[in-house]
Amino acid sequence: MILDLILPRRSKYYVAAFALLGTLFSLAPLVVQWVNYTNPIYAFEDSFVVDKFSIIFKGLFILITYLTFLLSINFIESDKYYQGEYYYLLLSSLLGALIVSSSRDLLTIFIGIELASTPMFLLSGWKKGDRKSNEGAIKFFLLGVLSASLILYGFSLLYGLTGKIVFSEISTFIINGALQSSPVLLLSAILVISGIGFKISIVPFHSWAPDTYEGAPLPVTAYLSVSSKATGFVALIILLTKVFSSAGESWGVILAIIAGLTMTLGNLVALQQSNPVRLLAYSSIAQAGFILAPLSVAGITGNFQDGIFASVTYLIIYAFMNLGAFLTVQLFSNHAGSTNFYEWGGIAKKSPITGVLTTIFFFSLAGIPPLGGWFAKFVVFRSMLSTGEPIGLTLGIVGAVNAVIALVYYARISKVIWMDELKDVDSETSFKFESPLKVVGVFTVLITFISGIFPGIFSYLGEVSSIFFGN
Amino acid sequence: MIVQPVLVTAAALFSLGIYGILVRRNAVMVLLSIELILNAVNINFIIFDSMLADSLMQGQIFTIFIITIAAAEVGIGLAIVLMLFRNRQTANINEFDLMKW
Amino acid sequence: MVKFDANFLAETELVYTDGGILAEFSWSLVVLPFVAALFITFIGKYLPYKGAEIALGTIALIFIYSVSLMFIHITEGVASEFFVNVGSIGQFDIEFGWVVDGLSIMMYFVVGTVALLVFIYATNYMEGEIRYTFFFTSLTLFAGSMLVLVSSPTLIQILIGWELVGVCSYLLIGHYWEKKDNSSAAMKAFITNKIADIGLMIGIIILALNTGTLRISEILYQSTHDYEKLSKVAFAAAILLFIGAMGKSAQFPLHVWLPDAMAGPTPVSALMHAATMVTAGVYLLARMFPFYKSMAPEALDIVMLFGVITLLGAGLIAIVQDDLKKVLAYSTVSQLGYMVAAIGSGAYTAALFHLWTHAFFKALLFLGAGSVIHAVHSNSMLEMGGLRKVMPKTFTTFIIGTVALAGLPPFAGFFSKDEILASFNHEGETTFFFIAVLGAFITAFYMTRAVSLTFLGEYRGHGHPHESHNMMTTPLLTLAVFAIASGWVNIPGVYTGFTDWVTTRKTKIVEYHPESFDLFALSSGLIAGLLGIGLGYYLYQLQGSAETGDDKIKIQPVWTVLENKYYLDHFYFRFIIDPIKINISKAVDKFNTNVIDRFINGVGQIASLLGGVVYNNLDQNGIDRFLNMSSSGTDSFGGRVKLLQTGRTQQYLMLFLGGVVTISLLILFII
Amino acid sequence: MEIYEVVTYFTLLLLLFSAARVVTTSNVIHAAISLVFTLALTATLFLLLSTQFVALVLVLVYIGAVIVLFLFGVMITRAPLGKNAELDNDKNKLIGATISGAIFLLFSYILINGFDGEIVITSGSSTELLGEILLSRFVFPFEIVSFVLLAALIGGITLARKDEALVDEDQI
Structure with missing residues (x-):
């Protein structure tokens, strides 16, 4: 059972190929777990659990890390960075993410979050000579430590209130003691939301994201915006539903406001960006708002199953399409040597395949069918509107406006790469599209399409989230 | 004795730490302030542990973990500061504003 | 306004056949274009005709398939639907599928026919242009997306088709993307449509949540059986769906994208404005018609209001356009206004009938315009004139299209427009009836103007125009036949096959249908049309030649009007306080011959002035500025x-x- | 228990005072030394609450290692020693004070209203029991923490290492 957690340790051998293999192999126990799955298995007095929810997310994390490795190979080799350390840190972060998805007590989840984020502080500064990278790292680090201490303070209040640290016991205690509206509980919920809000970069805890994304090495940025964010969301989902579920009405409203703000601010600022990485950073802030929205509505109505389903579906689809978007941005910026995408005019003609990929991923992010992002948006809108609550409806309208705003900048970038005039036509530099990157491209495109055309594969998630909330 | 005074002291420590990270210019000083915050959390956990007379001693265990992780964070923080300092000859965090907007 | 008529639906326990194997395999209609597009993309460049042959073959297959479907539909009557389950979210099944009934078969036929002719035309028109192969890929995809939309038995598939059409239109409008205008026009179309799409999406979600299903037939069944839950949200859902339809069918105020969309190649405009894309909105309203009628009759009033505003406003704008394609574009908007208003008034068949005839004659007009543009290498009518001599085939067919659009018997537009007028009259919508008649007058007027400027008089452009290639004129001639004959399938009192076709659905739609011609509507429509043509002809032809008799000054009235327009553009609209007064006095000064002359000229001036006002203030400045402002905001x-x-x-x-x-x-x- | 309470309150006061010194003094070294005092007082407090092991860990890890690390960091970054007015960002002082004041008021309001328990002093050594629990019930997090430390170690060394080959050309 814990095999999948132990496997990444092999990376101590510091070999990229081995890391890749190790990551892939670690999928095997997951498959076995999935096939043999009957009931959730608990360990360490209910503080660690293997259920379908955690298996799905473990699969997602492992896949993302695998793809990030593929993205990294060329990057690491080309710059002669510390390969072994790099892979070790990424794997540690993966291990943290895996622990988060299974943990069911305060201590384990905290250590999981820390293990997931600590290596990222280091990795974001991995371009040692680059001052932007350094700067991104210090910002990320300071805010990260602050957020960790907020989470801790929140946990300490929870512990003080209930004397328990296992989620199920805490929530039973809260319900038995009728502590739902206790200010202490609410304060601890706020602190925890703020702390995790940093990881998922929601307004107003988002400010590190664009700077760090811009500074960090691109594969790390991709990992940050996908896996790290997903880890944060998993932690948030677990904590909100397992611990704070009874105080849902209070945090629901706040989260709804935050979600609306996050979408709007992310999109509006993204309109202004000329650096594709910063654009993606703001866009991923806006997307976080979309992921958060169903969760907040679920908090208000108490229909967690629906909300979690929508959030999780969006999260998974988002993970792959965003990874793909980073892939294409990496390709183009390597080629163009410029971080201003307005200077990328007509670059798609150099490599039409990459151009098509870019268009696919950005359109998918904008929510155009039959790409996956469309289905994700559909599910989210459905869950926002299904309640009939005024907040859900308002959020739906805000989301609708934002979907249109977002289209402007997503379409702009694909317009620029295809339709604007080709700069320095005679430059002979050939377009590099290494094969590991091709694997990433193919994989993410496939998922983007499949999830859009056969959204049925996500119906399992509905079942899963119901099981998740049932126990 | 009652718990409130200790809790309030912890909260004061927390706030002082926050004041520190907002006001201090030197990155190392900011790290010091963060230690204050973490210390406040530690006091909280221990005081709750005592208050509840927790037979599992979960508060104490939590504290031990926090201390461990805080040590790790300090190491990382100093490494990053060192790196920054090497590249820019300053540890003043307000001068780190290459990236904005 | 619209009275609730409980008997407009007749429950039928599928008295129709299920269409047999032909209907069962109709999915191929949808799948074919996408497969073909793949082939064109990957192997198209290496083929002798660079992929055009694959596109043509595919569309020909679709055409044949739709003809055979039409055939068995006419003989047996088909109404069936098929579903493929691809998963579920919550309690909803997500299903794709295909529906084969009167409405969709009619649309298959329209799309198949028009697309086939446009494709044939395009092979020649686009010859030697950049991205020839890619053009056919996107054109095929465009037709395919439209088929996805019209074949849809579930709302979710409609949504997918809807967005796909939007994406393809983006590709096609921006085809000459090297010009900045074009790519911005494409963006404008894309974003305007996206705004509407979000409305549609929310409407669909609301409907689905309150009915528990995404199947259209289920929703329609529930809406005619007074489901309590549905009736609460019906109005909101109806309006949201209509917002979606407004975007695609270019209804005021979301019509701004359509005239700009003229930046695309002409075959695209023809396809987009005749058979695909813009008909999608009308199609959606027709598909959901029982829902509107029984659950949200108030929403129908709003639909009608917007339709009428659009038909009048766009018609006026069309008068002052110098760009031939823009005249046609605004005319499309105006005709779409007719269709939407007809649906709003409850005239289901009339709207679809107008869609049907309009598809043919508007495609004809666009292709004709394309032929002209191809010859003179300019869009501006000021650089045309006198083309009847050099381009006889184009001229003849264009005239046929014009007359059909103006609504003279026995051309197609006459019957369909008359049916709309008749149902307005029947519903007692007197005001709207007269507006529609006025619209008919305006339509005839601007089309006559366009014909005069383009084909009559003397050539004013540069270069040497010549008749187009047979590959281009053959589709014109074919469409001309349709433009004449497509109206004959629904002549009150004689043959009303069309009504049977489109009302044959899973729940048969029974609505008012005139047994014989409504003489009042008929005569007013006809008179309006004749008057419009007469006035146009007088202003643009007779007067010019009568006064001077000189070839060079034959175009004098044209210049006069245009000069005035120029004046209006740059002066009047900044000092809009008393434009009408000055303009009329100027007109009086110029034409102080006799009273009738003065009167006629006054009418002409006012009409064009009004058009100019609407165009410059509302359309281009008002809404555009609003859009720009909101985006810059x-x-x-x-x-x-x-x-x-x-x-x-x-x-x-x-x-x-x-x-x-x-x-x-x-x-x-x-x- | 009179003496006990007096001692505790006195510790708390001292704690507050030295913490305030940490963030207000204009001397880098003084700040670090004040932090040592703060931590030592915290350890005293823990001892008073009879959680000896935690107090021990605090003293060993923090005062023994972390503070040395800090001083090391101060030296290496050549932070201006001695009195230095430049240490604070004066523009931020007001906002900083407002925010931290607000947080303090908020927290204490909630804490005072939320908790009114008595501190229970469990007499006798609990260290043995603590170790037992740590290695049975909490063995999993215990293992995982080693990964965090290892990651910090590896990453820290990598980043802090001077590496001429990797230095960018464009830096001043």
Whole structure:
């Protein structure tokens, strides 16, 4: 059972190929777990659990890390960075993410979050000579430590209130003691939301994201915006539903406001960006708002199953399409040597395949069918509107406006790469599209399409989230 | 004795730490302030542990973990500061504003 | 206004055949174009005709298939639907599928026919243009997306088709993307449509949530059986769906994208404005018609209002356009207004009938315009004239199209427009009836103007125009036949096959249908049309030649009007206080011959003036500026918001902690 | 228990005072030394609450290692020693004070209203029991923490290492 957690340790051998293999192999126990799955298995007095929810997310994390490795190979080799350390840190972060998805007590989840984020502080500064990278790292680090201490303070209040640290016991205690509206509980919920809000970069805890994304090495940025964010969301989902579920009405409203703000601010600022990485950073802030929205509505109505389903579906689809978007941005910026995408005019003609990929991923992010992002948006809108609550409806309208705003900048970038005039036509530099990157491209495109055309594969998630909330 | 005074002291420590990270210019000083915050959390956990007379001693265990992780964070923080300092000859965090907007 | 008529639906326990194997395999209609597009993309470039042959073959197959479907539909009557389950979210099954009934078969036929002819035309028209192969890929995809839309038995598939059509139109409008205008036009179309799409999406979700299904037939069944839950949200859902339809069918105020969309190649305009894309909105309203009729009759009133505004407003604008394609574009908007208004008035068949005839003659007019543009290498009518001599085939067919659009018997437009007028009259919508008649007058007027400027008089352009290639004229001639004959399938009292076709659905739609011609409507429509043509002919032809008799000054009235327009553009609209007065007095000064002359000229001036006012203030300036302003507004707001991002770590920390404090205060003391 | 309470309150006061010194003094070294005092007082407090092991860990890890690390960091970054007015960002002082004041008021309001328990002093050594629990019930997090430390170690060394080959050309 814990095999999948132990496997990444092999990376101590510091070999990229081995890391890749190790990551892939670690999928095997997951498959076995999935096939043999009957009931959730608990360990360490209910503080660690293997259920379908955690298996799905473990699969997602492992896949993302695998793809990030593929993205990294060329990057690491080309710059002669510390390969072994790099892979070790990424794997540690993966291990943290895996622990988060299974943990069911305060201590384990905290250590999981820390293990997931600590290596990222280091990795974001991995371009040692680059001052932007350094700067991104210090910002990320300071805010990260602050957020960790907020989470801790929140946990300490929870512990003080209930004397328990296992989620199920805490929530039973809260319900038995009728502590739902206790200010202490609410304060601890706020602190925890703020702390995790940093990881998922929601307004107003988002400010590190664009700077760090811009500074960090691109594969790390991709990992940050996908896996790290997903880890944060998993932690948030677990904590909100397992611990704070009874105080849902209070945090629901706040989260709804935050979600609306996050979408709007992310999109509006993204309109202004000329650096594709910063654009993606703001866009991923806006997307976080979309992921958060169903969760907040679920908090208000108490229909967690629906909300979690929508959030999780969006999260998974988002993970792959965003990874793909980073892939294409990496390709183009390597080629163009410029971080201003307005200077990328007509670059798609150099490599039409990459151009098509870019268009696919950005359109998918904008929510155009039959790409996956469309289905994700559909599910989210459905869950926002299904309640009939005024907040859900308002959020739906805000989301609708934002979907249109977002289209402007997503379409702009694909317009620029295809339709604007080709700069320095005679430059002979050939377009590099290494094969590991091709694997990433193919994989993410496939998922983007499949999830859009056969959204049925996500119906399992509905079942899963119901099981998740049932126990 | 009652718990409130200790809790309030912890909260004061927390706030002082926050004041520190907002006001201090030197990155190392900011790290010091963060230690204050973490210390406040530690006091909280221990005081709750005592208050509840927790037979599992979960508060104490939590504290031990926090201390461990805080040590790790300090190491990382100093490494990053060192790196920054090497590249820019300053540890003043307000001068780190290459990236904005 | 619209009375609720409980008997407009007749429950039928599928008295129709299920269409047999032909219907069962109709999915191929949808799948074929996508497969073909793949082939064109990957192997098209290596084929002798660069992929055009695959596109043509595919569309020909679709055409044949739709003809055979039409055939068995006419003989047996088909109404069936098929579903493929691809998964579920919550309690909803997500199903794709295909529906084969009168409405969809009619649409298959229209799309198949028009697309086939446009494709044939395009092979020649686009010859030697850049991205020839890619053009056919997107054109095939465009037709395919439209088929996805019209074949859809579930709302979710409609949504997918809807967005796909939008994406393809983006590709096609921006085809000559090297010009900045074109790519911005494409963006404009894309974004305007997206705004509407979101409305549609929310409407669909509301419907689905309150009916528990995404199947259209289920929703329609529930809406005619007075489901309590549905009736509460029916109005909102109906309006949201209509917002979606407004975007695609270019209804005021979301019509702004359509005239700009003229930037695309002409075959695209023809396809887009005749058979695909713009008909999608009308199709959606027709598909959901029982729902509107029984659940949200108030929404129908709104639909009708917008339709009428659109038909009049766009018609007026068409008068002052110098760009031949823009005249046609605004005319399309205006005709779509007719269709939407007809649906709004409850005249289901009439709307679809107009869609049907309009598809043929508008495609004809666009292709004709394309032929002209191809010959003179300019869009502007000022650089045309006298083309009847050099382009006889184009001229003849264009005239046929014009007359069909103006609504003279026995051409197609006459019957369909008459049916719309008749149903307005029947419903007692007197005001709207007269507006529609006025619209018919305007239609005839601007089309006559266009014909005069383009084909009559003397050639004013450069170069040497010549008749187009047979590959281009053959589709014109074929469409001309349709433009004449397509109206004959629904002549009150003689043959009403069309009504049977489109009302044959899973729940048969029974509605008012005139047994014989409504003489009042007929005569007013006809008179309006004749008057319009007469006035146009008088102003643009007779007067010019009568006064001078000189070839060079034959175009004098044209210049006069245009001069006035120029004047209006640059002067009047800045000092809009008394434009009408000055303009009329100027007109009087110029034409002080006799009273009738003065009167006629006055009417002409006022009409074009009004058109100019609407065009310059409402359409181009008002709405455009609003759109631009809102986008620049968001831009500047975004610009200000981004200043939060100062790059200073401590300010980030402050923001962070400030956020925590604010949230805590909010949650603990306010909520 | 009179003496006990007096001692505790006195510790708390001292704690507050030295913590305030940490963030207000204009001397880098003084700040670090004040932090040592703060931590030592915290350890005293823990001892008073009879959680000896935690107090021990605090003293060993923090005062023994972390503070040395800090001083090391101060030296290496050549932070201006001695009195230095430049240490604070004066523009931020007001906002900083407002925010931290607000947080303090908010927290203490909630804490005072939320908790009114008595401190229970469990007499006798609990260290043995603590170790037992740590290695049975909490063995999993215990293992995982080693990964965090290892990651910090590896990453820290990598980043802090001087590496000429990797230095960018464009830096001043």
